[in-house]
Amino acid sequence: MDQHLNHVEEHFLGSDFIRDVVIGMSDGLTVPFALAAGLSGAVDTTTLILTAGGAEIAAGSIAMGLGGYLAGKTDTEHFESELAREQREVREVPELEEKEVSEIFRKYGLEEEQIISITETMKKNPEKWVDFMMKFELGLEKPEPSRARKSAITIAISYIVGGIIPLFPYFIFHKPSTALMVSVIVTLIALLIFGYIKGRFTGTSPMKSAFQTMITGGIAATVAFGLARILT
Amino acid sequence: MDQHLNHVEEHFLGSDFIRDVVIGMSDGLTVPFALAAGLSGAVDTTTLILTAGGAEIAAGSIAMGLGGYLAGKTDTEHFESELAREQREVREVPELEEKEVSEIFRKYGLEEEQIISITETMKKNPEKWVDFMMKFELGLEKPEPSRARKSAITIAISYIVGGIIPLFPYFIFHKPSTALMVSVIVTLIALLIFGYIKGRFTGTSPMKSAFQTMITGGIAATVAFGLARILT
Numbered sequence: 001m002d003q004h005l006n007h008v009e010e011h012f013l014g015s016d017f018i019r020d021v022v023i024g025m026s027d028g029l030t031v032p033f034a035l036a037a038g039l040s041g042a043v044d045t046t047t048l049i050l051t052a053g054g055a056e057i058a059a060g061s062i063a064m065g066l067g068g069y070l071a072g073k074t075d076t077e078h079f080e081s082e083l084a085r086e087q088r089e090v091r092e093v094p095e096l097e098e099k100e101v102s103e104i105f106r107k108y109g110l111e112e113e114q115i116i117s118i119t120e121t122m123k124k125n126p127e128k129w130v131d132f133m134m135k136f137e138l139g140l141e142k143p144e145p146s147r148a149r150k151s152a153i154t155i156a157i158s159y160i161v162g163g164i165i166p167l168f169p170y171f172i173f174h175k176p177s178t179a180l181m182v183s184v185i186v187t188l189i190a191l192l193i194f195g196y197i198k199g200r201f202t203g204t205s206p207m208k209s210a211f212q213t214m215i216t217g218g219i220a221a222t223v224a225f226g227l228a229r230i231l232t
Numbered sequence: 233m234d235q236h237l238n239h240v241e242e243h244f245l246g247s248d249f250i251r252d253v254v255i256g257m258s259d260g261l262t263v264p265f266a267l268a269a270g271l272s273g274a275v276d277t278t279t280l281i282l283t284a285g286g287a288e289i290a291a292g293s294i295a296m297g298l299g300g301y302l303a304g305k306t307d308t309e310h311f312e313s314e315l316a317r318e319q320r321e322v323r324e325v326p327e328l329e330e331k332e333v334s335e336i337f338r339k340y341g342l343e344e345e346q347i348i349s350i351t352e353t354m355k356k357n358p359e360k361w362v363d364f365m366m367k368f369e370l371g372l373e374k375p376e377p378s379r380a381r382k383s384a385i386t387i388a389i390s391y392i393v394g395g396i397i398p399l400f401p402y403f404i405f406h407k408p409s410t411a412l413m414v415s416v417i418v419t420l421i422a423l424l425i426f427g428y429i430k431g432r433f434t435g436t437s438p439m440k441s442a443f444q445t446m447i448t449g450g451i452a453a454t455v456a457f458g459l460a461r462i463l464t
Contacts, residue, residue, distance in 0.1 A: 055457075056270075
């Protein structure tokens, strides 16, 4: 019983909310950090870095938030259109759908008489048959109705929270090189912590996830820094 | 038969490659565009806009590409760990797994004797039983081995291609306000075309997708523009 409980719990952990926080915060911590680092190599005052950083956080959070909203809406529409299609197929070409059900079960080693018995039962209840095809043939589950809106808000807020961390030192220190140094330290620590927590939720080893996340941010910032140097 | 063929085709269209192009290009077209627009309201020369834009494209493409790589790796690890768990459960607590199989089929209206017949067959072939649980209980499919690397490259390149479009006018015109005007026109057209094509692949109405995508980019750019004005 214990094992079974653990099992259910793990599914809960990988929830949509966590996924959205990870999507928003991964980019929010990395891109503004790298942009600010890149500009530190190219300008003399932190005002411009803050302006660019602020504009990037605004743009990034809105773009990603609305992107999440549209993705959620697309999922719902995709589900509805596939549902309508399956309903039509079960009604109009039941023999093809029957063949699809049979193929699914044949793969798992069921015998022909079992398969025939299953398809006969399905045919008696077309609604459940459609449900079965949606989940088992297409792998689609009905999306939660308020999903798109929640997803948009979660991603945008996570992006903003993530983005403020690397920019904060540029508010406090006015010399770009000093602010950059503090920003690098603060952000690498934030990336480590975020990666560790992310690892706990996604089931990857937390330490491994912590270092992977930190290295991703570090590489992005280093390349952006180098490119900004070249461009100016 | 025709219907059935269409069916298969639609699955193919929503492929991982297309999904990665959409992920990279959505943000690539939007964020550098909005950042450049935001800075146009705050600086006098396009050099700085190009520096910030270039740093943002570098940072964004690397962060998103590596993010895609890590997501792909996490999927693989998640699959492997769940596989090991199901194998263990089928071996150690088969009666619980049997109950899970029964619950799955009960939901679809199968009768008890059919369910018992199915679970008996499953027990004879534990390997296929595990396959069945992976797909039908957990909804997991074995990820393609080179998926993470391909995903990273596709996302990064799409981000770069998307990001160059709105920045290009700032190379040509040296007055920020002129470059901004051209960038707005070019990018809104690009967002319309990209949204239209995206709609065709995701099954949303292409015209609706075209306008949604354009409006997302427009809103992000407008807010970034306003914020940059306030910050300077």
